[in-house]
């Protein structure tokens with residue numbers, strides 16, 4: 001038994017105080033390590049950089065003494081051999097307000113085990129317990145505990161003793177501490193909790209009802225019973241933020257205040273739709289990636305990057321079903337769903353990166369590219385989320401077309417789930433392609449190979465048209481619009497090839513499109529445009545000026561690069577029709593054969 005204890009002597013300083021008692025340490029000298037990354041977020045984060053004041057002592061026959069610790073590398077330590085129980089103590093600096101690490105101050109506490117609990121090497125498969133202590137100080141006197149960790153000796157939502165099956169289990173149940181709002185619902189007989197932390201207004205009854213609908217949909221999609229006997233949505237509400245991380249029996253989310261349903265709000269506005277889509281996404285992961293997972297994740301090597309071509313499936317298929325579930329549940333209608341899907345299509349088609357990097361390459365290089373995006377990302381990479389979602393749609397539409405609607409991607413996902421339940425093995429690199437062909441009854445390996453490993457255009461537009469969806473391609477109204485909706489007002493004939501934002505004294509170039517007008521003239525991301533043809537302008541003025549411009553016009557642009565003023569001659573180019581709007585075909589009588597509702 002490994003006994004962890006976590007508390008804080010001074011929460012405002014962001015320090016968690018952690019100790020570990022190891023009954024039977026390795027007689028050759030106990031080794032310990034901290035993960036360098038957290039499953040679901042594929043980047044080396046070196047959590048050990050926040051670990052301080054590591055000390056070790058032995059306790060045998062009432063005697064104790066401090067032991068020497070040798071640091072092996074950035075995240076590994078070895079304690080000299082000792083008799084009896086080994087006790088370690090350390091502090092963890094927790095000031096990362098994200099779902100990936102740990103955060104602590106006077107307002108709340110949050111941690112993933114991967115940021116705070118050292119792994120006892122050689123005993124990782126042993127059961128462990130965690131004593132979660134109330135942080136010290138008046139500010140924490142009304143705090144409670146929210147986690148999907150199993151309670152051992154603790155009242156519900158209270159401090160006390162929790163337990164985990166092994167280290168892998170210990171670090172897959174994030175913990176929220178604070179004076180949060182908690183409410184509950186049941187989905188297919190499984191108790192679910194919603195934990196809201198932060199400052200917010202929320203129609204709790206409405207949110208619980210909508211999440212129940214989504215959760216029951218996903219449970220029934222894969223088939224009852226659900227694979228977990230309890231589930232928790234942990235939501236940190238902030239002024240502006242968005243993100244989520246999946247766990248086996250919970251998810252941690254960051255949501256902006258405006259995305260929660262207000263009391264009395266009847267409609268699902270864009271922000272609430274995004275939030276429900278995020279909840280749906282993370283919940284679908286309960287099956288797709290937390291249980292059905294690449295074989296290279298069994299077990300995770302949390303010290304090093306783990307490479308797989310398959311994130312297009314684990315994130316892309318999940319992205320496909322997150323919004324689709326909202327439609328199938330009746331929470332949103334077909335036009336609303338088609339708007340979201342068209343936005344994903346627009347996002348992929350606007351970047352040249354899709355012509356350079358396949359979905360498989362995007363998956364493989366997530367560690368250094370997708371998770372380390374710079375201003376050139378749209379030119380150099382494609383998102384395995386967005387393109388994976390489009391590939392999932394292609395597979396779904398193809399299977400429906402070949403079977404006259406009798407089979408679909410749903411069957412592929414259920415087969416993957418059944419295979420997992422049967423033998424618990426990980427997904428091999430080509431397993432999904434094989435299952436798709438089996439379900440199609442014909443060999444689709446070329447069709448799949450080109451979509452997953454190729455950089456050519458997907459066959460999506462034809463598949464959509466054949467499924468009763470009208471596809472409209474138009475130019476973007478401005479650099480901010482995401483697509484999916486009919487344009488209001490006139491559209492420009494020309495495009496600058498870049499994304500800009502209003503900035504003090506001018507327009508800041510966020511990124512430039514490769515071979516776009518701005519880049520061709522020599523402008524770069526980071527430049528601040530202060531005048532065009534001698535006149536100062538903001539985004540709104542730029543937009544109206546673009547409406548009056550013609551292809552081939554030359555604009556004299558003055559821009560600062562750092563503190564140096566430069567002049568560029570920008571020759572305007574024809575705007576590209578890379579914004580998509582999808583609608584139900586009139587010819588089909590407004591009836592959609594996809595996505596199967």
Ligand SMILES: [Zn+2]
Pocket residue numbers: 281282285314315318
């Ligand atoms: Zn995801």
